[in-house]
Amino acid sequence: MTRSVAFKFPDSFFRANPINSFAVANTYWHGRRRHVRQWLATCDLEQREKKGTKQCCASGHGFSLKIVCTILHRYPGRAFHRVTPSSDQTNRPSMKRALALIAVSLLLASCATTEVQRLPPIPEIKAAYTDKEVKYPVLYGTSRMPNSAKTAYLDQRAGRVQYGRVIVTIPKGRMTGSLGENGIFSPRDTRLAIAAGDIEFHSQDSFMALAKSQLGAGANPESGYLLVFIHGYNNSFEDAALRAAQLGFDLNVAPNNMMFFSWAANKNYRKYTHDEATADASEIHLEAFLKTVRAAAGGRKVHIIAHSMGNRPLLRVISRMQVLPGEKKPFGQIILAAPDVDRDVFMHYGQNYLKVAERTTVYLSPFDFAMQLSQDVHFYPRVGCGNKPQAEIKDIDSIVSFIPEDFPAHTYVASTLPLLNDVKNLFVNGKPARQGAAWKAYPTYWTVGPAHQPGRSSCSALPG
Numbered sequence: 397m398t399r400s401v402a403f404k405f406p407d408s409f410f411r412a413n414p415i416n417s418f419a420v421a422n423t424y425w426h427g428r429r430r431h432v433r434q435w436l437a438t439c440d441l442e443q444r445e446k447k448g449t450k451q452c453c454a455s456g457h458g459f460s461l462k463i464v465c466t467i468l469h470r471y472p473g474r475a476f477h478r479v480t481p482s483s484d485q486t487n488r489p490s491m492k493r494a495l496a497l498i499a500v501s502l503l504l505a506s507c508a509t510t511e512v513q514r515l516p517p518i519p520e521i522k523a524a525y526t527d528k529e530v531k532y533p534v535l536y537g538t539s540r541m542p543n544s545a546k547t548a549y550l551d552q553r554a555g556r557v558q559y560g561r562v563i564v565t566i567p568k569g570r571m572t573g574s575l576g577e578n579g580i581f582s583p584r585d586t587r588l589a590i591a592a593g594d595i596e597f598h599s600q601d602s603f604m605a606l607a608k609s610q611l612g613a614g615a616n617p618e619s620g621y622l623l624v625f626i627h628g629y630n631n632s633f634e635d636a637a638l639r640a641a642q643l644g645f646d647l648n649v650a651p652n653n654m655m656f657f658s659w660a661a662n663k664n665y666r667k668y669t670h671d672e673a674t675a676d677a678s679e680i681h682l683e684a685f686l687k688t689v690r691a692a693a694g695g696r697k698v699h700i701i702a703h704s705m706g707n708r709p710l711l712r713v714i715s716r717m718q719v720l721p722g723e724k725k726p727f728g729q730i731i732l733a734a735p736d737v738d739r740d741v742f743m744h745y746g747q748n749y750l751k752v753a754e755r756t757t758v759y760l761s762p763f764d765f766a767m768q769l770s771q772d773v774h775f776y777p778r779v780g781c782g783n784k785p786q787a788e789i790k791d792i793d794s795i796v797s798f799i800p801e802d803f804p805a806h807t808y809v810a811s812t813l814p815l816l817n818d819v820k821n822l823f824v825n826g827k828p829a830r831q832g833a834a835w836k837a838y839p840t841y842w843t844v845g846p847a848h849q850p851g852r853s854s855c856s857a858l859p860g
Contacts, residue, residue, distance in 0.1 A: 518824050521646060521816045523572050526586075530566040532641045533651050535559075535607060537685035538658040539678045540633055546597055549633035553660045553674060557681045559603035559688070561652075563594040564641035572646055573811040575638055588638045600688060607692035612650030621697040621728060621823060623649050624689060625656040626682070628704025628736065628806075629671040632663040643701065643810055647820050653696075657685050659709065668773070671705060679709045686713065690726055697728035699823050700753075704766065704780070704806065707735035715748045727753040729822045733809035734759065734780035736770050739787045742779045746789045754826060757793040759815065760785065761855065765804035768855040781855040785841050793828075798845030805854065814844050 538558045540549040549558070569586045570576045576587035598606060611622070625643055627636040636658040644654030659678035661671045690698055702710045710730075719725060730753040735742070749756040760780045761767070767781035777786040785794035799812045809815050814834055821829040836843045 518821065519648070521572060521648075521813055521820060523813060525572075526566055526568055526570045529568050530645065532564045532566055532645050532654075533561055533610070534564060534637060534640050534644060535561050535603070535652060535655040536637065536640075536658060537603075537655070537681075537688065538633060538660075539681035540658060540660045542597065547592075548595060549658070551632065551660055551662045553677060554681075557600070557684050557688075559598045559600055561596040561598065561603075561606065562590055562637045562641075563596075564637060565589045565591060565594075566641065566645055573642075573813065573816060575642055588641060590634055590637060604688065604692050607652070607689075608694060610652035611692070611694065611696065612653050621649075621699055622653050622655060622689060622693050623647070623699045623701065623823065624686070625654070626700065626702040626706035626710055627656070627658060627661065628706045628734075629661050629668060629675070630663065630665045631658070631661045633658045635663070639703075639807075639810060646810075646816055647823065649823075655689060657682055659706070661705075668770075672708075675705050675708045676712075679712050682709045683713045683716070698726070699729040699731070700727060701731040701733055701809070701819070702735070703733045703809070705736045707732050707737050707779075711737060711742070711745050711748075714752055715745045717748070717752050719751050725752055725754055728826070729754065729819075730756045731809065731819055731822070732756065732758045732779070734761065734764055734767060734806055735778070736767065737779045738774065739777040739779055742787045743789065746787065746792060750789075750791055755793070755822065757795060757822065757828075758785065758787075759795045759797060759809050761797045761799075761801075761805060761808055763798075763801065763805040763854050764808075765854045766806040771855065783847075783856065788840055794841035796841060796843045798843060798847050799834075800845070818844075 536559070538549055538560075539554055539556075540558065541552040541554040542549050542558060566588055567576060567584070567586045569584055570588065571586075577585070578587055579585035612620070623644060625636070625640040627639060631639075636656050640654055640656035643649075659682065660674050662674070664670075686698075700710065714730075717726065730749055735758065758779060760782055762781075762783035764781055767778050771778045771781050779787045782796070783798075784796060788794060795815070795818070797808050797812065797815060799808060799814065801808045801811060809819065814832075818828055818830060821827065830837070830842055830844070834844050836847070
């Protein structure tokens with residue numbers, strides 16, 4: 397009659413500790429994988445015999461537990477007990493192989509712990525109405541020419557960077573991720589606004605002094621960084637200021653830690669080629685502004701969100717930057733939101749992001765009507781367009797958003813909660829927290845949102 401006893405590893409492996417089938421993990425990973433040990437403690441051989449392997453495995457989470465459960469199904473019961481000399485010895489190879497697979501799986505699991513498990517918790521951004529009116533200050537640099545009264549900025553180019561601060565009013569009742577409603581279809585006007593006299597003009601020196609005196613405490617993760625927003629085409633100075641304020645407020649960026657650079661885009665969707673030329677001409681001014689921001693940062697990390705055509709001057713500025721061996725990278729996270737950039741140009745210059753930033757993430761969408769128009773105009777693929785990445789560079793993350801958004805579906809990074817939360821985790825923790833049913837990982841990129849939406853796609857990937 398076959399008799400089973402608890403298996404004992406050789407002295408050289410686990411110091412002669414008698415163990416049962418699942419105490420392998422408890423002994424070998426003591427003090428390192430608490431959640432594994434806790435689960436294994438509730439899922440030993442006796443409980444598996446009572447509850448069934450599938451039910452027991454369902455209580456576990458993570459890479460290692462899935463592998464262990466796979467082994468349980470592959471080698472049920474006998475594989476985890478040594479058979480004594482009085483029994484049939486044919487079970488021994490199966491037992492040895494199963495035990496080896498468990499040990500290897502747990503070893504691999506120590507390397508495969510997802511970034512989500514290691515992240516400290518941060519408050520999740522949720523859909524909510526602003527509970528009171530807020531005056532949110534945003535610092536800026538611009539290559540626009542001011543009007544003669546110095547009360548606003550024009551769509552004309554200036555010869556140097558202009559500096560200052562804007563106080564944006566965020567009304568009560570404004571929904572997270574939006575710039576507000578005009579009151580026609582809502583009880584009140586909740587649009588973000590800039591009141592008369594709330595645009596401040598500063599010299600470079602006074603801007604530096606203002607920034608250094610107003611920046612939030614560097615030790616606080618929520619205020620220990622600066623964020624620079626670079627807008628795209630068909631944006632006025634006011635448009636850029638309002639979007640920067642919305643992003644800063646929703647991402648919980650400390651007041652005055654949110655900044656933006658406004659190049660002289662024309663507030664006219666028909667002047668696309670005008671904006672292309674102006675974006676190219678703004679490179680030197682963006683470069684000067686980023687140098688000023690880094691000097692004012694006082695050791696804080698500087699993150700960047702570049703949207704649409706704003707990615708073009710940024711890409712060229714980044715490509716010119718020199719980082720010496722051993723020198724700290726000048727930027728933390730760089731977010732390339734719906735980049736209106738030629739695929740081949742990005743593949744040629746995009747490697748430079750790895751030299752200057754701790755992490756770079758590209759967000760694209762198949763629903764982006766603006767990117768589809770750009771792709772049609774240029775006859776070549778755009779990086780921000782497609783149901784899969786059109787330009788993949790090793791160590792640069794790509795996120796494909798299938799989240800529905802209102803036409804023209806071009807501002808999804810700023811307006812959809814999963815992406816706002818993804819960006820916030822990158823800024824605060826330096827790592828993403830992509831979890832939940834909406835997120836799906838592929839070998840070289842991520843997707844978020846329901847992928848199968850027949851007839852909705854506006855922006856498709858072109859052949860390589």
